Amino acid sequence: MTERIDKMKQISGGVCAAKGFLASGIHCGIRKNRTKRDLALIISQKRAKAASVYTQNLVKGAPIYVTKENIKDGFAQAIICNSGNANTCNANGIEIAEEMCALVEKHTQIKKEDVIVASTGVIGQPLNIEPIEKGMQALVEGLAVNSEFAAEAIMTTDTVKKEIAVEFSIGGKTCRLGGIAKGSGMIHPNMATMLVFVTTDVAISSQMLRKALSKDVETSFNMVSVDGDTSTNDMVSILANGEAGNEEIISEGADYDVFCEALATVTKYLCRMIAKDGEGATKLITSNVTGAKDEKTAKIVAKSVVCSSLLKAAMFGADANWGRVLCAIGYSGADIDINKVCVSFESCKGILPVCENGAGIEFSEEKAKEILTEDEIIINIDLLSGESKATAWGCDLTYDYVKINGDYRT
Numbered sequence: 001m002t003e004r005i006d007k008m009k010q011i012s013g014g015v016c017a018a019k020g021f022l023a024s025g026i027h028c029g030i031r032k033n034r035t036k037r038d039l040a041l042i043i044s045q046k047r048a049k050a051a052s053v054y055t056q057n058l059v060k061g062a063p064i065y066v067t068k069e070n071i072k073d074g075f076a077q078a079i080i081c082n083s084g085n086a087n088t089c090n091a092n093g094i095e096i097a098e099e100m101c102a103l104v105e106k107h108t109q110i111k112k113e114d115v116i117v118a119s120t121g122v123i124g125q126p127l128n129i130e131p132i133e134k135g136m137q138a139l140v141e142g143l144a145v146n147s148e149f150a151a152e153a154i155m156t157t158d159t160v161k162k163e164i165a166v167e168f169s170i171g172g173k174t175c176r177l178g179g180i181a182k183g184s185g186m187i188h189p190n191m192a193t194m195l196v197f198v199t200t201d202v203a204i205s206s207q208m209l210r211k212a213l214s215k216d217v218e219t220s221f222n223m224v225s226v227d228g229d230t231s232t233n234d235m236v237s238i239l240a241n242g243e244a245g246n247e248e249i250i251s252e253g254a255d256y257d258v259f260c261e262a263l264a265t266v267t268k269y270l271c272r273m274i275a276k277d278g279e280g281a282t283k284l285i286t287s288n289v290t291g292a293k294d295e296k297t298a299k300i301v302a303k304s305v306v307c308s309s310l311l312k313a314a315m316f317g318a319d320a321n322w323g324r325v326l327c328a329i330g331y332s333g334a335d336i337d338i339n340k341v342c343v344s345f346e347s348c349k350g351i352l353p354v355c356e357n358g359a360g361i362e363f364s365e366e367k368a369k370e371i372l373t374e375d376e377i378i379i380n381i382d383l384l385s386g387e388s389k390a391t392a393w394g395c396d397l398t399y400d401y402v403k404i405n406g407d408y409r410t
Helices: 002-007 062-070 093-108 130-141 148-153 206-217 254-276 295-307 309-316 323-330 365-372 399-406
Strands: 009-011 021-026 039-054 075-083 115-120 162-170 173-182 195-200 235-240 284-292 342-347 350-356 376-382 388-395
Touching: 021 130, 021 148, 039 062, 039 130, 039 148, 039 195, 039 206, 062 093, 062 115, 062 235, 075 093, 075 148, 075 195, 075 235, 093 115, 093 130, 115 195, 115 235, 148 162, 162 254, 173 254, 195 254, 206 235, 206 254, 254 284, 254 388, 284 295, 284 309, 295 309, 295 323, 295 376, 295 388, 309 323, 323 376, 342 365, 350 365
Parallel strands: 075 115, 195 235, 284 376
Antiparallel strands: 009 162, 021 039, 039 075, 039 235, 162 173, 173 195, 284 388, 342 350, 342 376
């Protein structure tokens, strides 16, 4: 991630960094805690190209069906999202999601068919449109070049807001791309298990925007896991309004590559934030796999390691139990030679090799404890079988994860 950000200029502004975007977030009354915002709105001042990817859970929130229908033409102009209620498994869920879009049209004159709608929170509880309806005027009046309130309004069990933006050049034109995300629990994307909203002023066709997003999630959000649970509601959506004035990207090439690099910079940064903010987590765990015979194998191994509950627990306890790494690799289903695998643990305190050619080597337990006590841990895995690589992100498993999810509804 650091290398990517070095190639792009990181700037402030989140989803309002790109030209022509405004955002707002308020507390309208869906959530009981009045200090927590629960309704967000992001708009483009002109109709934009749009693309989304969605959860593959067979149980899907009503907003996903409405969003799919609304952006099937490749365009949208607004995103509305509530937290505190997932609007899932409700008899009138579609109706409520459509009413949210209609309220955007009523208060902004943006057509309801050009609205992406999302919800996050508790599953199976009725969502009342009344607080949303009452809050719309204040929500629209709050629209400004300010991403912060929208980022707060989509949070559920998140402890920090998640946003980033970058600036780059395409065809001599200054372009910007930024995003906000929510995600802390029920994170095991198969796309996607969080909400992510990205905006950009790059001119790009709907087809190429969809292609870029679909490709990106395979190495970003689909490589994050907090707890192995795939959510019902979540999506990644992007709006591109063309305000940067570059020649429209309509095919692969140098301009498309720069756009994809900017997108990857933002998405991978948000991946790290989501993983590090896992429910109850104290540590970000990064699994770096190299030397794989192909990318598929590298991905399988990287994801299996960060998903291991035993490995996650060991990282919580700063225990250099490298056997749990090999165990996770062994049951991953990847076709590898376990007798070639090398493992090391890394943090800002140094790098410690612990396994070579599938067998343990002597190491200092004191040094291991020093390395693993840090809040960002890297597990380096070399399969010594090829040139492919992959990265996955996760977090440790702590007592607080059970506490948080033991009374999530209350």
